[in-house]
Amino acid sequence: MTDADSSNLKLGREIIIPVQCSCALTFSEAIFMYHFSSTDSFASVACGVFQGLLKAQSLKEDNPDVKRNDPGDFMIKVPIRCACTNANQRRNGFKYLVTYPVIKNDNTDLIARKFGVPEETIWDANKLGPFSTIFPQTTLFIPTKDVPVVKWDVPEDLPSSPRVATPIVKIQPSKKSKHLISYIFLGLGLLVVIILLIAAIFAFRSIRKRSHPTSFQLLSARSSVSSNVSPDFLDRMSKLKPSLTNFTLEELRNATEDFNEGSMTGKAVYKGQIGGSYVAIEQMNTEEAARHVIYILTKISHLNIVKLEGCCYGTNPYLVFEFAEYGSLRDCLSNANVARQLTWAKRTQIAFDLAVGLHYIHYCTKPSFIHHNIHSRNVLITTDCRAKITGFTLAKPVNSSEENGEISWNESVIVGRKGYLAPEYLTYGLASLKLDVFAFGVVLLELLSAKEAAADGLFLKNPVISFEDAGHECSLGYLEKLKEFMDPVLEGKYPLVDAMCLAFLAKACVEQDPHHRPTMDKL
Structure with missing residues (x-):
C-alpha cells in the first residue's frame, strides 16, 4: 500500500x-x-x-x-x-x-x-x-x-435504545386510545432516533480527536x-457504564406472578416475562451486594458472561439478567434426559466457553477480576448449549500486572462452595486467581462424569488423583479407570484420547500446590 x-x-x-x-x-x-x-x-x-x-x-x-x-x-x-x-x-x-x-x-x-x-x-x-x-x-x-x-x-x-420499563398490565384499549398510543410511540421513536444520531455524531468527533495511528x-x-486509538482511550471507554433499565417492584411482581413459587428456578432466583422476553430475576441480600454486582457486570461485555439487563432498588433489591433456557450446568447434568442431549462435542464447547470467560475477566478487563465462586450452578447453559458465567456476588478486583507476576492475598473469612475450594484457601485463607483455576478443574470433572463436586463426604477431585494408582496414563489400567469415571449417559460416544486429555487438564487444575496449576492464560 x-x-x-x-x-x-x-x-x-x-x-x-x-x-x-x-x-x-x-x-x-x-x-x-x-x-x-x-x-x-x-x-x-x-x-x-x-x-x-x-x-x-x-x-x-x-x-x-x-x-x-x-x-x-x-x-x-x-x-x-x-x-x-x-x-x-x-x-x-x-x-x-x-x-x-x-x-x-x-x-x-x-x-x-x-x-x-x-x-x-x-x-x-x-x-x-x-x-x-x-x-x-x-x-x-x-x-x-x-x-x-x-x-x-x-x-x-x-x-437499540435502552428499554423504557413499563408495567405489564393487560388493557383493552378503545380505537381512539389505540390511535393516541400509536402517535405517542411514533413521537417517542422519532425522539430516540434524533438522540441516537446526535450521540453518534458526538462519539465520532470525539474518537477522531483522540485517535492516532x-x-x-x-x-x-x-x-x-x-x-x-490509544490504550488509555480504550481504557477510558471501557469504564463507561451501559444504561440499565430501572424496573419497578410492581413490574417484577407482574413478571413473576407475584414471585410465585412456581416461577422459582433457584435460591432467590425467579423466571419472569417482561415485554415478551424471559428474564432471570434475582433477589439480593443487600443494596451493597446489588451495587457490587452492577459495578462488575457494567464493566464486562462478553459472550460467556451473563448479561445484566436491569435492576430494582428498594427494601429488597433485585437484579434482572438475561435468561438461560437450560438453567445451570448442574441442573443439566443431574437430569438424565437433559444430560443425554449434552453430547461430547457440546460438553467440550461448554468447557471452552467457561475457559474463555474466565480468561476474559482475569486478563482482558481493567481491573482484572477473580470470580471467587465458580461452580456448576454458576455456569448457565443456553438453548444452543453455550455456557455463561454468573454469580458475581463474591467477585473482586485484582491488581495483578505483568511485571510483578500473579499476586496472592490472605482472607480471614472462607467463602465459597464445598468441593470447589482450593486446599491453600481452605487451610491458610490464601487467595489468588488460582482459586478460579482449581474450581474450573472441578467443573471439568463434572462435565466428564456428571458427578457432584462433593457428595457423601467425598470430593470429586479424589478419584482423578487416584488414577495415578492405575499406572501410566497410557496403560490399560488407567484407561479402564477413566472409562468407569465417565458419565454413563454418554454411552461411550466420545474419543477416548480426547477424554484422557480433558482429564489430564482437570488434574492439572486441581493440583494441591497452586504453583503447579496452569493459569487461565496458559489454558
Missing part, C-alpha cells in the same frame, strides 16, 4: 489484507510484526490493539526475549488466528476465510451484507444459531467463494476505529 493510498483511507474504513494462513493439522495462524514500545505490555497489545485476536500468553511464548519496560522499541511477532477452508466448504465452492474482529453494534446480518454472503454461511462456519449473540473482542470466520470484498455503503443498524510493519486483517 502506497502513502497515497493510505492517505485516502477514511478513519474507521474497513480494509482486507490478504495473508498466507499456515494450517498444520488443527493449528493455524498468520504472523504479523508489531512495533512494541517500552510503554506497551503483552496484555495491552493482545486485548487492546488486536482486540482479542490472540492471547497475551501467545505473545509471550513467541517473543521470549522481550520484557516490559526494556529501553528501546522492538518488532515482535504477533500470531493471529486464521483458518483454511475445510473439505465441506470447498465442496460448496468456498475458497477463502476472512478473520473478522467483531466491533460494537455488529451482528451477523450486517456482517453478511458487508461481505455479500448468506448469513447462514457465517452461522455454519462459526457454529452459531439464528439467535446467537456476538460480542466485541471476539472473531468470526467469513467464508467467501470469490476474493473477499467489503461493501462500504452497507448501512449500519442503529444500536498504530505502527505496524504488516497491517492487521482489519482497520477499525478501535484499533487506531
